[in-house]
Amino acid sequence: MPEETNKRHEFLFVDDDPQFLATVTQSKQSSKAHWAFRTATNHLQALEELKAQPVEIIVLDIEMPVMDGIEFLRLLRQAHPGQRVVMLSPRVGDEAARKTSMELGAVLYLEKPRTPEGFQCLFAALEALTTTGAQSGFRGVMQVGLHDVLQMECLGRKSSILGVSAGGRKGQIFINNGDIIHAEYGQLQGEMALYGLLGLSGGDFNLLAYTEPSHRTISGQYEFLLMEAARLRDEGSPSSLPQIGSLGSQDLHAALESAPPTEARGVRIEETLLCSSAGEVLHQSKCESLEARLELFQKLEQQMMQASKGTPSGRFHRVSVDTSAHRLLIQIQPTYKLLVRSALSAPTMQP
Amino acid sequence: MSKSVETFLSSFLPIGGLAAYTVELPNAVLVSECLSKSLYPVSTAQMLTHIVQDGRTLLSSGEQAAQYCWTFEGHRVYVASRTDGVCLALLVENNPSVQMARVQEVLQGFIDLPEV
Numbered sequence: 001m002p003e004e005t006n007k008r009h010e011f012l013f014v015d016d017d018p019q020f021l022a023t024v025t026q027s028k029q030s031s032k033a034h035w036a037f038r039t040a041t042n043h044l045q046a047l048e049e050l051k052a053q054p055v056e057i058i059v060l061d062i063e064m065p066v067m068d069g070i071e072f073l074r075l076l077r078q079a080h081p082g083q084r085v086v087m088l089s090p091r092v093g094d095e096a097a098r099k100t101s102m103e104l105g106a107v108l109y110l111e112k113p114r115t116p117e118g119f120q121c122l123f124a125a126l127e128a129l130t131t132t133g134a135q136s137g138f139r140g141v142m143q144v145g146l147h148d149v150l151q152m153e154c155l156g157r158k159s160s161i162l163g164v165s166a167g168g169r170k171g172q173i174f175i176n177n178g179d180i181i182h183a184e185y186g187q188l189q190g191e192m193a194l195y196g197l198l199g200l201s202g203g204d205f206n207l208l209a210y211t212e213p214s215h216r217t218i219s220g221q222y223e224f225l226l227m228e229a230a231r232l233r234d235e236g237s238p239s240s241l242p243q244i245g246s247l248g249s250q251d252l253h254a255a256l257e258s259a260p261p262t263e264a265r266g267v268r269i270e271e272t273l274l275c276s277s278a279g280e281v282l283h284q285s286k287c288e289s290l291e292a293r294l295e296l297f298q299k300l301e302q303q304m305m306q307a308s309k310g311t312p313s314g315r316f317h318r319v320s321v322d323t324s325a326h327r328l329l330i331q332i333q334p335t336y337k338l339l340v341r342s343a344l345s346a347p348t349m350q351p
Numbered sequence: 352m353s354k355s356v357e358t359f360l361s362s363f364l365p366i367g368g369l370a371a372y373t374v375e376l377p378n379a380v381l382v383s384e385c386l387s388k389s390l391y392p393v394s395t396a397q398m399l400t401h402i403v404q405d406g407r408t409l410l411s412s413g414e415q416a417a418q419y420c421w422t423f424e425g426h427r428v429y430v431a432s433r434t435d436g437v438c439l440a441l442l443v444e445n446n447p448s449v450q451m452a453r454v455q456e457v458l459q460g461f462i463d464l465p466e467v
Contacts (some may be wrong), residue, residue, distance in 0.1 A: 310391065311394050321410070
């Protein structure tokens with residue numbers, strides 16, 4: 001996107017702390033040719049700045065004397081409707097402030113950075129916001145922005161609910177103290193819901209006040225989960241099945257029923273089996289011996305638990321086996337087990 | 352370890368992100384090396400042995416050469432299994448800094464080695 005890359009982006013930082021503003025203006029980002037940082041120490045200065053020259057994004061400290069960030073945000077909403085504002089708060093646990101900010105139209109509510117890493121996160125978020133307009137994508141953040149916001153929530157050890165909606169469907173990702181603990185998307189729950197949400201190509205998201213989910217369905221490290229989501233998105237997997245992660249269980253069943261042989265890609269699906277964690281068969285196609293396959297799931301789960309005992313490798317997720325003629329994928333997740341065997345029409349060996 | 356395997360592996364090492372490796376015959380370990388200080392060598396070697404053995408049961412009869420990728424939360428284990436039954440297992444960290452191209456080169460090169 002060369003046009004976007006060269007476009008000039010102006011930011012106005014509003015904060016009564018001159019040291020914070022000095023850190024911002026001395027940052028590496030402020031020296032970027034296409035980034036311009038302006039500063040104001042109170043709302044009056046900020047309004048003067050906006051009158052002189054509009055900015056793309058205002059970064060607003062929530063705690064300021066005379067008129068605090070939320071009051072100023074309310075004022076901005078009336079005086080400059082459509083102005084994108086990122087709120088910064090030193091007390092990220094203040095859910096009431098977060099909720100009010102988001103209701104008043106803030107595009108992001110972030111922890112006020114105090115460390116170089118914190119500033120990096122803030123600038124990454126601003127960069128993501130500048131890469132797309134406010135009228136499409138995730139309310140001004142392109143699809144990858146959802147991933148970034150989730151990462152920031154985890155890095156900051158925050159507790160929140162990331163609500164996502166796209167195409168009339170809604171989902172939620174629960175983050176507790178920086179850990180992704182639960183996700184829901186349509187009828188999906190757990191990792192599959194998380195991967196489905198992170199695989200969406202557009203929609204809206206909101207950071208909501210944290211409440212406990214009815215149960216915990218995700219226990220992995222967030223770094224791994226985000227990597228898996230990226231991998232699945234890149235591969236369109238699991239195992240070349242169409243957008244499996246983004247479907248509800250009914251849709252998933254239908255997709256599996258109708259998944260056509262993918263001759264054009266040199267792969268022909270020979271066998272599929274999808275089970276619930278309890279071993280209930282949700283879908284099967286050309287599965288010669290269900291009993292043997294269910295035993296295989298169970299055996300593999302036990303074997304891998306035994307194999308990784310005493311190591312920091314953690315939970316087993318999946319195995320893929322490639323020979324010159326076949327590919328076998330077995331995925332064992334907390335909410336489902338999946339086996340896909342396919343035949344390759346041309347000999348390939350890929351790990 | 353056989354000279355050819357030793358020469359082969361030393362021509363690839365070190366590989367960024369490689370935490371341990373093992374070379375196994377169907378009933379014996381030829382060599383096992385733990386390269387990461389954050390892993391216990393004994394339990395790591397046992398894990399790789401288990402995985403190599405368990406992987407053999409996933410192959411259909413008649414299929415011998417295969418490549419496996421076992422994914423765990425914190426690590427991945429790549430296994431190259433030759434037609435003569437000799438296997439190379441590589442334990443790599445589950446992060447983006449792993450030199451995957453080198454890992455894949457080793458696996459394919461091991462399968463293509465004329466004699467072990």
